[in-house]
Amino acid sequence: MPDFRTALSPSEFRTQIVDPAVLRGKRQPDSLLDAFCVMWAIDAYATHVALAQPGISGQKKKDVEINFKNKVADSGCWQFRLIREASNATKHAIRENAHADVSASGSVYSNDHSSWSAYFQRSEHRGRQILIDIEWQFDQEKRRWRNGTGDYIPGRGPLLRDVPVLNLIQPALEAIDSASA
Numbered sequence: 001m002p003d004f005r006t007a008l009s010p011s012e013f014r015t016q017i018v019d020p021a022v023l024r025g026k027r028q029p030d031s032l033l034d035a036f037c038v039m040w041a042i043d044a045y046a047t048h049v050a051l052a053q054p055g056i057s058g059q060k061k062k063d064v065e066i067n068f069k070n071k072v073a074d075s076g077c078w079q080f081r082l083i084r085e086a087s088n089a090t091k092h093a094i095r096e097n098a099h100a101d102v103s104a105s106g107s108v109y110s111n112d113h114s115s116w117s118a119y120f121q122r123s124e125h126r127g128r129q130i131l132i133d134i135e136w137q138f139d140q141e142k143r144r145w146r147n148g149t150g151d152y153i154p155g156r157g158p159l160l161r162d163v164p165v166l167n168l169i170q171p172a173l174e175a176i177d178s179a180s181a
Helices: 010-027 032-050 059-074 078-092 116-120 166-180
Strands: 108-113 127-133 137-139 144-146 162-164
Touching: 010 032, 010 166, 032 059, 032 078, 032 108, 032 127, 032 166, 059 078, 059 166, 078 108, 078 166, 108 162, 127 166, 162 166
Parallel strands: none
Antiparallel strands: 108 127, 127 162, 137 144
C-alpha cells in the first residue's frame, strides 16, 4: 500500500500529471479547461521539483518553493514566469497586485490565432487556441519588454502581448528541469 503522507516524486508527478495534461492541452488547443490544467500542472511540478530535497518543513518549504520558482523565472525563462503568473491569476480570480503580469483569470481566453502574428510568433498551432493577455509594456527605445514590476525581462520575450499557452509549455518544462539539475 502506498504511503499517502508523501508527495509524488517530481518524475512521478511529471509522468502521471504534467505529461498527460500537456497532451490533452495540445489535442484541445481551444479548451480553457485544458489550458488551465496545463498551467496549474506546470506550476505544481515546479513545486514538486523544489521540494524534492529531504528535510524541508514548515515555513522553509514556502521559501524554498518561492526561491526555486524565482530562479526558474529569472534564468531567462519568461515562459515559466507567464505560466506561474497566469496560474496565480486563475487561482485568485482577480489580482489586486499592481505589479501582476497577468491580472485576472479573464486574461486567459480563447481567440483565433491564425493571422500573421501566429506566423511570426512561431505558434505551435494556428487557429482557435488559448492565449494569455499580459500586462507587460514594450520599451520602444530599448526594444525590450518590461514585466509587471517594471524590470526588463531576460531574453527576447514574446512578439505581442497575446501569448499562446502552447508556446510556453516546452520552454517552461525545460527551464524547471535544468534548474533542478
